Amino acid sequence: MTHGNEEDIPPLMDVISIDSGKVLDxxxxxxxxxxxxxxxxxxxxxxxxxxxxxxxxxxxxLGVYRIFERSVEMRKLQYAIFFGDGDSKGYASVxxxxxxxxxxxxxxxxxxxxxxxxxxxxxxxxxKDLGGxxxxxxxxxxxxxxxxxxAIRDNVNNLQGMQRAVIAAFFHCCSNAKQQMHGQxxx
Numbered sequence: 351m352t353h354g355n356e357e358d359i360p361p362l363m364d365v366i367s368i369d370s371g372k373v374l375d376x377x378x379x380x381x382x383x384x385x386x387x388x389x390x391x392x393x394x395x396x397x398x399x400x401x402x403x404x405x406x407x408x409x410x411x412l413g414v415y416r417i418f419e420r421s422v423e424m425r426k427l428q429y430a431i432f433f434g435d436g437d438s439k440g441y442a443s444v445x446x447x448x449x450x451x452x453x454x455x456x457x458x459x460x461x462x463x464x465x466x467x468x469x470x471x472x473x474x475x476x477x478k479d480l481g482g483x484x485x486x487x488x489x490x491x492x493x494x495x496x497x498x499x500x501a502i503r504d505n506v507n508n509l510q511g512m513q514r515a516v517i518a519a520f521f522h523c524c525s526n527a528k529q530q531m532h533g534q535x536x537x
Contacts (some may be wrong), residue, residue, distance in 0.1 A: 361441070363413035364423075365429060374425065377413040381406060407439065414440030418447045430454060434460040459506075463499035467491050496522045 371448045373507050404412070414432075421429055428448045432455045442457045450519045473480060480486045501515035 361409045363410065363414065363417055365417055365478040368431075375417045375421070376430070377417050379409045379413050380407075410438065410440045411443035414441040418453070422448075431456055433458065436465055459499060459502050462502060463495055466498050467495040470494070490523065494520065497523055 361379050363377045363379075365376075366372065367374055418429055421427055428451055430451075430453065432438075432444060432453050434441055434455065434457065436457055441453075442451050445455070446452055470486065471488070472493070474483075474486045481495060485527075497519035501519045502512060503511035505515050
């Protein structure tokens with residue numbers, strides 16, 4: 351979904367084929383209708399406006415639902431995977447849309463990596479005793495966030511390896527010349 355000021359960049363949901371890279375379907379939604387807002391009153395009386403009248407937060411789930419719902423009728427296919435960021439509300443609206451054929455959710459590794467840094471920064475700001483020299487600094491968070499992303503990318507199809515690599519990354523980031531903590535590195 352495209353974010354931003356709706357008047358500049360309205361929300362847009364799309365489905366892209368992993369195999370071909372082609373756009374299979376698009377749902378454009380906005381709370382603003384430029385035709386309705388135009389000065390042409392004659393046009394406005396005959397115009398069938400399709401602007402979104404519910405809350406802004408409902409745009410993404412509804413748009414994604416519409417795309418998945420028409421996939422069987424229009425394309426004779428069911429979308430098997432939903433790619434989204436961690437805070438996407440769209441997945442819940444399509445998870446069980448095809449009955450027993452549940453749609454799987456994949457998250458962008460970059461979003462996961464970013465969320466780690468965001469959560470740590472929020473924790474540091476709430477708990478003042480965690481910040482400061484030798485503690486949870488922004489530089490340490492950046493380093494940990496980077497190694498976390500590497501650990502995930504290097505172990506995409508290996509959950510146990512991913513867990514070991516994330517723990518090893520944490521201990522690596524905590525190590526210094528005085529206190530070596532490299533014993534957790536994956537074998």
